[in-house]
Amino acid sequence: MKLKNKIHLYSSLLFAVLLILTNVGIYFLFDRMSVNSEIGKAETEAAAIAEGIRQNADKIPVRDLLRAYVPADGMLRIVAQTGAAGYPPVTSSTQSELSKREVFYSPVKIKQAIEYTGEKYALVSLPVIWNDGSVVNVQLVRSLRETTDNMSVLRIVLIVVTALTLIPVVVSGRLLGNLITQPVVNMTRTMKEIRESGRFKRLKLNVDAKDELAEMGRTFNRMIELLESNFEKQEQFASNASHELKTPLTVIESYANLLKRKGLERPDLFAESVDAIHSEAIRMREMTEQLLLLAGSRNHWNRNPEALNLENLATEAADAFHKAYRRDVHVEAETPAHVVCDKSLLRQLLFIFLDNARKYSVEPIVVTVGSSGASAWIRIADRGIGIPKDDLPKVFDRFYRVDQARSRQAGGFGLGLSLAKEIADAIGADVELDSLEGVGTTATIGLPSAR
Numbered sequence: 001m002k003l004k005n006k007i008h009l010y011s012s013l014l015f016a017v018l019l020i021l022t023n024v025g026i027y028f029l030f031d032r033m034s035v036n037s038e039i040g041k042a043e044t045e046a047a048a049i050a051e052g053i054r055q056n057a058d059k060i061p062v063r064d065l066l067r068a069y070v071p072a073d074g075m076l077r078i079v080a081q082t083g084a085a086g087y088p089p090v091t092s093s094t095q096s097e098l099s100k101r102e103v104f105y106s107p108v109k110i111k112q113a114i115e116y117t118g119e120k121y122a123l124v125s126l127p128v129i130w131n132d133g134s135v136v137n138v139q140l141v142r143s144l145r146e147t148t149d150n151m152s153v154l155r156i157v158l159i160v161v162t163a164l165t166l167i168p169v170v171v172s173g174r175l176l177g178n179l180i181t182q183p184v185v186n187m188t189r190t191m192k193e194i195r196e197s198g199r200f201k202r203l204k205l206n207v208d209a210k211d212e213l214a215e216m217g218r219t220f221n222r223m224i225e226l227l228e229s230n231f232e233k234q235e236q237f238a239s240n241a242s243h244e245l246k247t248p249l250t251v252i253e254s255y256a257n258l259l260k261r262k263g264l265e266r267p268d269l270f271a272e273s274v275d276a277i278h279s280e281a282i283r284m285r286e287m288t289e290q291l292l293l294l295a296g297s298r299n300h301w302n303r304n305p306e307a308l309n310l311e312n313l314a315t316e317a318a319d320a321f322h323k324a325y326r327r328d329v330h331v332e333a334e335t336p337a338h339v340v341c342d343k344s345l346l347r348q349l350l351f352i353f354l355d356n357a358r359k360y361s362v363e364p365i366v367v368t369v370g371s372s373g374a375s376a377w378i379r380i381a382d383r384g385i386g387i388p389k390d391d392l393p394k395v396f397d398r399f400y401r402v403d404q405a406r407s408r409q410a411g412g413f414g415l416g417l418s419l420a421k422e423i424a425d426a427i428g429a430d431v432e433l434d435s436l437e438g439v440g441t442t443a444t445i446g447l448p449s450a451r
Contacts, residue, residue, distance in 0.1 A: 003184070004177035012173035016166055023158040030154060034147045035113050039122045043111050046124040046140035049076065053138065057131055066090040074098065074121065074142035079105050081135055098141055105137055113144065120144040183213045187220055200228040251280045303342045303426065307450060310337040310369040310378055317350050318367060327358050327365065334370035337377070338450040345427050346445075350378060352420045353443040357382035361440065376449040381442040387435035395433060 049069040056065055062078065070076040070090045075098035077089035083105040091098050097117055110125040125139045183203075190201050202221045205214060255273040262269055311333040318329035339346075350367075357365045361384025368379040387395060395417050424431045424445070435441035 002181075004174075004181040007177035007180055008170075008173045011176055012166075012170045015169040015173070019162055019165055019169070023162050027151070027155060027158055031151050034151065035120075035122070035144065038142070038144055038147055039111050039113060039124070042122040042124045042140055042142045045071070045142075046126050046138060049140060050126050050128045050138035053078070054128055054130065062087050063090070071140065071142050073145065074140065075101075076141075077103075077139050079103055079125075079137040079139060081105060095141075095143060101141075107135070114141075120148055180213070183217055187217070190220075194224075200224055200231070249284075252277050303345065305340050305342055308339050308341055308343055308346070310339060310371075310376060313343070313347065314350065314367045314369050314378060317347055317354065321351070321354050321358075325358055329354065329365045329367060331367045331369070334368060335372070337369045337371040339376050339447040340450045341427050341429070341447060345423050346429070346447075349420055349423045349427070349429070349431075349445060350380070352417070352423075353380040353445070356417070356443070357384065357441070360384035360386075371449045374449050376447050378445045379442055380445075381440060383440040386437040386439050386441055387433070388437050392433060392435060 052069060053062065053065045066076050066078070066087060067090050070092060072092050074095055075089055075091040078087050083103060089099045098121075101116055104125075106125050107127055109127065110123065112123055114121050114123045120143075122142045122144055123139070124141075125137045127135050128138050130136050186203055190203055194201055202224055203217045205217045205221070255276045259270065259273045311331065314331045318331050321327065321329050354365060354367075357380055361382035363383045366379075366381045368381070370377060420431060423429075428448070430444075430446035432444045432446070433441060434444070
């Protein structure tokens with residue numbers, strides 16, 4: 001059974017049961033109240049009749065008194081202490097059958113509803129001290145036909161009302177089922193369309209909705225965005241890897257073949273081939289590492305923010321860079337600069353710009369740190385070949401190289417700045433490049449200043 005049908009069935013059934021139980025409770029409560037009210041009226045009437053008969057029994061024959069006080073729809077009689085009727089019972093013209101009812105005597109007052117010959121009656125029996133000192137029962141029996149008729153009408157009304165109310169209950173159950181399951185249906189339809197078309201799609205959502213179903217839809221769309229991003233990254237990785245690894249693999253294969261043919265005969269050729277293979281292997285490893293970083297989602301990168309002094313971080317990076325490449329890197333602090341950021345990612349970002357400065361310049365590299373208000377920065381400046389103005393917007397694209405002639409020898413793979421942009425987005429940093437061709441390039445890493 002479909003979910004919406006289950007919701008429809010269970011909600012309609014629940015509402016119907018609650019409605020029926022409520023109406024049944026109302027019916028029996030009203031019936032009890034009506035009967036108790038009639039019994040109370042009969043009790044009051046019986047007390048008045050008993051007092052009137054007792055006071056006038058010496059003046060008027062008791063038989064006549066009974067006829068005078070008999071209710072229009074009941075019976076009146078006096079029962080002696082022996083349990084025998086002291087006087088013949090008197091009934092109304094419509095209730096003559098009551099005279100045949102069994103006679104009983106009770107030393108205490110009785111008031112209750114009874115059923116006789118299929119009809120309900122209110123019975124009241126009052127012990128009364130008679131004029132001769134004996135105790136007798138004055139018993140009044142009144143028909144509850146009017147109350148029974150009213151309850152029959154009420155029963156019909158409640159049945160009709162219940163039946164009419166069940167119609168909107170059933171309709172609302174269907175609407176409720178559709179309302180709850182519609183987002184699920186839309187989600188299922190969207191997933192089927194994605195599977196059949198191979199294109200990622202998103203749910204159309206009401207931006208003002210704040211309920212759990214709307215949140216589920218937004219979560220689904222965020223999941224689709226993540227899947228689409230990862231899918232694009234995997235496609236890019238496969239395309240980039242197949243494109244970029246082709247050249248170093250060809251070089252390695254060529255030199256390996258050359259070694260097989262002439263390597264043992266010519267030592268100079270052997271050394272050249274080994275150096276070339278080693279160099280290409282290193283380039284392949286570095287490029288593969290960068291490709292894998294770019295292929296991964298930065299949402300899954302491990303980030304451990306901590307308080308950092310930018311001057312200390314820049315000094316440590318400059319020292320490590322100098323030891324690795326024997327290049328002079330000067331660190332200058334304009335003002336104290338403190339941030340809260342992941343140290344390893346920020347250090348990696350700084351190394352990417354230092355490495356670019358090393359590749360495209362020969363003079364010392366200058367790193368400047370500072371802060372102003374809510375912002376802090378690190379600037380890496382070199383006096384190298386610079387970047388043409390038209391090329392600046394493209395330098396963050398993958399595999400884009402400004403100097404195609406130098407790219408294979410010293411210009412890298414065209415992945416460094418693309419990776420730098422990914423890292424900057426992951427840690428919430430802004431990256432800007434300012435360059436003049438033939439003068440040099442300045443890279444600025446901007447971060448929120450720590451309070």
